[in-house]
Amino acid sequence: MADLLRIAPVADELGTVFAAAGHQLFLVGGSVRDALLGRLEDDLDFTTDARPEQVLRLVKGWAESIWQTGIEFGTVGLAKAGFRVEITTFRSDLYDGETRNPEVTFGDTLEGDLLRRDFAVNAMAVSVPGHTFTDPFHGLTQLAERVLDTPGTPEQSFRDDPLRMLRAARFVSQLGFHPAPRVVAAMTAMAGEIDRITPERVGAELVKLIMGEHPREGLRLLTDTGLADRILPELPALRLERDEHLQHKDVYEHTLTVLDQAIAQEADGPDLTLRLAALMHDIGKPATRRFEPGAGVSFHHHEVVGAKLARKRLRALRMPKALIDDVAMLTFLHLRFHGYGTGAWTDSAVRRYVTDAGELLPRLHKLVRADCTTRNPGRRAALQRSYDSLEERIAQIAAAEDLARVRPDLDGNAIMELLGVPPGPIVGKAWAYLKELRLERGPLDRETAEAALMQWARDEGLIG
Structure with a gap:
């Protein structure tokens, strides 16, 4: 509630602008989830029945800046009073089952928009300025129980967008949630669908998982469902090994423990x-x-x-x-x-x-x-x-x-002067030799370094 009150002036003012034009506006998705968890940041997501061109007209003059990079997907971005805001028109997308790119279709209802979202904890909404709470898929209960489940069937959700399987593991890592059994079953059965996702998107999602508070559990979910076999096969390959000391842990468990202990030192x-x-x-x-x-x-x-x-x-x-x-x-x-x-x-x-x-x-x-x-x-x-x-x-x-700053005791200019050579490969070889000598013997005085260089040059046949 403290987070919601913090953003209320901006959110309610924006909602009033939309209401005056006869449109609905809702704080939605991760913003509602994070507000209820007490971790809402300054990025706010809204959904509305207004079409993108109508949204642009409504926020013009009210927003401090506006960007349209996501407008083809129905999203208008803006900045106001230190908040970064994205407003997206209700969606009821159609997926081709081959890529994760939907045919963008605008919807007419809030419930329809919430149904298409990845998880029920991200399918809650709060109207502004009225503050009516909408939760058709029991996201609040799942939030309290730290459960991840989909609004519809997980099979349909993951078929629409296989990246959502990685998002499940990411939320396990970031939020400490655990997936519902049917979500785990669908991830296991559909792991191969992740091949539809580009490496860039997989890598970005994996980074978010690894940077979470509980990456061990997120990685374990990827391994147990077979997703890691598709995107990070080196990790599950460790399960069959034993470490060199024949300890109780195999290399897989050892690796997860090393990760935990490295994080503890951050x-x-x-x-x-x-x-x-x-x-x-x-x-x-x-x-x-x-x-x-x-x-x-x-x-x-x-x-x-x-x-x-x-x-x-x-x-x-x-x-x-x-x-x-x-x-x-x-x-x-x-x-x-x-x-x-x-x-x-x-x-x-x-x-x-x-x-x-x-x-x-x-x-x-x-x-x-x-x-x-x-x-x-x-x-x-x-x-x-x-x-x-x-x-x-x-x-x-x-x-x-x-x-x-370990460097040779003579620089390139000194090497060229002493050996009488121009810039080129010989200078590089001499520099490398002197650096090795510096590592081996520590700092040398000028006379000793020069003598060593001349002896090296004689040994290399560069001087008589």
């Missing part, structure tokens, strides 16, 4: 890069599993294979290149810490760890710590102490050497 809100890395860090294990005689199971180089698979899957989902690069790198690096052992790494190894991680180092710290899921308290404490030790050494070396 300090500044949801981190998509970290969450995706946690989800994908072990996807290389099925392809690298080997049964070793007398030594259990091994997954050698699964981090290398996993990084390639992560790139392939995220590209297929049309994720941004920078995100793909970061997730793949975290997947590739997540196992390196386990070579640290009892702190026997040289300063050179620590420098390489930091340099290879670059700006991803804070996320790598979180991922590695989250990757410890053993129930053995002694082993868990030992792993955490070992990583504490590594972080302390990183801090010590960073304080002395500025690890954030």
